[in-house]
Structures are given as structure tokens and as C-alpha cells.
Amino acid sequence: MSEPRKIVIIGAGLAGASAATALRERGYGGDLLLMGTDAHRPYELPPLSKGVLLGNSDEPDWVHDEGYYDEHDIRLASGVTATRLEPGARLVLDDAGGEHLYDRLVLATGSRPRPLPVPGGELPGLYALRTLDDSLRLRSAFADAERVVVVGAGWIGTEAAAAARHHGAEVTVVSPGRLPLASVLGDEVAGVFRDLHQENGVHWRLGERVAEVTGDSGGVRGVRLSGGDELAADVVLVAVGAAPRVELAHAAGLELSDDGGVCVDAGLRTSAPDIYAIGDIAAHFHPRYDHRIRVEHWATARGHGAHVAPNLLGENEPYLALPYFFTDQYDLGCEYRGSADLDRDRLVVRGDLAARDFTAFWVTPGGEVGAAMNVNQWDDGDALQALVDGHAVVTDEQLRSGNLADLG
Structure with missing residues (x-):
């Protein structure tokens, strides 16, 4: 495999930026384009539900200082969305009218928050948490709110509940599960997180579902549960998981996994020649587990990005690192x-x-x-x-x- 003259990376989050960084660190001297929908330069997501949401910082952890990309000849196209792939022509089209030929392509398109599929689920005043702008808006809303309802008891939901309590709001968390985080930690350890939040004033509505978001064009008033109870709220955060952004891959005919990710081999290569997928979207065949895994965490995004670089340049080493994540909630880390x-x-x-x-x-x-x-x-x-x-x-x-x- 000859060294590619041009590499295009779609997705300017941590995974994509880590790939671009690793390519330059390995001495790659070809044309390198990093494009992403977010208007900001690449940043890490964990602080958005932690330090930024708590008010300890107004900025995330930037992957690099602002001048890094120019200094390392990485063409950073922020606020630009890829709209179509043509694998046969090795071509990417974007919403700014750009056409980008490539020799190797990396998909690092990340995830989007899943919507709440109930009546009222599109009302203004519902919040999601994925981007820096989301976090800043939600922090401001928490600071002004008297009552907050968080729908979902995963990592984002529980961290956001802790932040809302930090800002002084009354908080209720609604989840169909018997315990928060039980699908990851099991009942015994999940009980630690339930008790932690309860001791810090969070009200749980476990084993219940949201049937409707109430309100009007002026905003939300609360949620009605499947059992009929209504919970008043100034702010409703929907934290019911994330969906991988695979529309480009699907339209281009790449193989998708049962969980909706993009199938990649042990070296992070997709079913199409010279196209790789990393981060949240990558359903990666992991030799340790002898099956595909898809991990939506910071360490995987960073690790995939660093690992894919030599494979783009001709190697084919398997990605062997194991999942890692962390959380901080109240006095628990x-x-x-x-x-x-x-x-x-x-x-x-x-x-x-x-x-x-x-x-x-x-x-x-x-x-x-x-x-x-x-x-x-x-x-x-x-x-x-x-x-x-x-x-x-x-x-x-x-x-x-x-x-x-x-x-x-």
C-alpha cells in the first residue's frame, strides 16, 4: 500500500482530531482535511456533563490550542457537514458545495442524542446534552430553574442530575429501569448510585416511563408518566442514549452492525476499500472478546484516533485496548x-x-x-x-x- 496523497477525516471531535494529530506525529506529509459540523474547534466531551455543566469552567478541554491546526498543516473545516460519499469515485461532498477527493477516508461522525418519542417530544424547552453549546444552554437553564426533570438514568442523566442539584434545583429522574446504570454495573453497584443521588436530594421515579411532555409553544410545563402522574418542570433534559451518526455510511453502502454502528475489522477498516471508521460509530471486531463491540466513551475515541493513523499509512495492526470510562458525581469519583x-x-x-x-x-x-x-x-x-x-x-x-x- 503506497502512502496516500490525501486523507479526509469526517468528524472533528476527539476521534477525528486524534487521528489527524497522530498522522502528523508519524511524519505524514500529505494533504490532510479535518471537517466537522460543530462550529468550534475539536474538544473533548466529558467536561460538558461535569465541569462546564457545574459552572467550574466556561470552556471544555480543547484537543489543541487554536493555532495548532495551521501550524501542522491540518485543514480544519469547522461548521461544515459532509452530505454524501461516493466510494467508487473516492469523493466526499459537503453542504458548502465542496467536493473532496481522497485516497484514504476516516469516518468519525460520532453520535447524536436520541429523541423522546412521545407526544410533546419536540416542544421548545426540551434539552439534550451533546455539544459545548448544549452544555452552556443547559447550565444557564439549571441556574434559573426551580424544578428539573431528567428523563434517563445513564451516565449523562446521572451526571446532569448532580449538576442540577449543584445549581439548587429540585430534581426528579425518570427511568424505566429498576435502578440507574444497572445495565452497565449490575444491581448491587447500581444501588450505590441510586443511594448517592437520593442522599443528595434527587427524587427517583424508577420503573416508570414518560407518556407525554406537557406544554405549548412557549415551552414545557412538565411530563406526564405512563401511570398518570404529572411532574411539573421548568426544564426537561432528555438523556435516553445516543444514536451513531451513520447516515453517510449507510447511503454509501457500507456494512452496518446490528446495533446500528459501522462494521470495522480489528484494524478499524470498513467494508469499503480505503475507508476506516473510528469512535462512537465503529462496531469494532475486538480480538479480546472475539466479537464486535461499540463503545461511546472518551478513551475509545482518543485511542481509535491514535491507532488508525499507522493503518491509514499501510499497516494493519489490530486495536487491542480495552474500554475505559470515568465519572464524577457529588463526592463520588x-x-x-x-x-x-x-x-x-x-x-x-x-x-x-x-x-x-x-x-x-x-x-x-x-x-x-x-x-x-x-x-x-x-x-x-x-x-x-x-x-x-x-x-x-x-x-x-x-x-x-x-x-x-x-x-x-
């Missing part, structure tokens, strides 16, 4: 490494769940550490990474009381 199968793996806890000072391990039937999450414990990060990366086979007692650095 945690990091999660790996991927647990909650139907199969057993939970082993080191420390005190009730005190929110513990490490949770998910152990496979064969005794391997499949995932680990440290909560308000910060000394064992490297050891936990080694346990998960190394398929360490350990006993429950070793995890509960042994020296973790000696087990990996």
Missing part, C-alpha cells in the same frame, strides 16, 4: 476498565460499598478479571489495568484482601 458480562460474571467487592469507598471486580467463570471499577480509591489504577489487560486468574479472596500489584 470512579474509573471503570474492561467490559463485564453481567449475565455471566460474578461480582467481587473490595472495600465498603455503603461508604462509597471500594473497588468492584467482575470475574469470569474461568476466574479471569473481566472488568474493574475503583470508586473513591486512586492508588491502584495501574494494578487494576494490569489485572484486566492480563486476563489475570485470581481468587475472590485475593481480590478482596491481597496486594493487587502482585496479582497482575
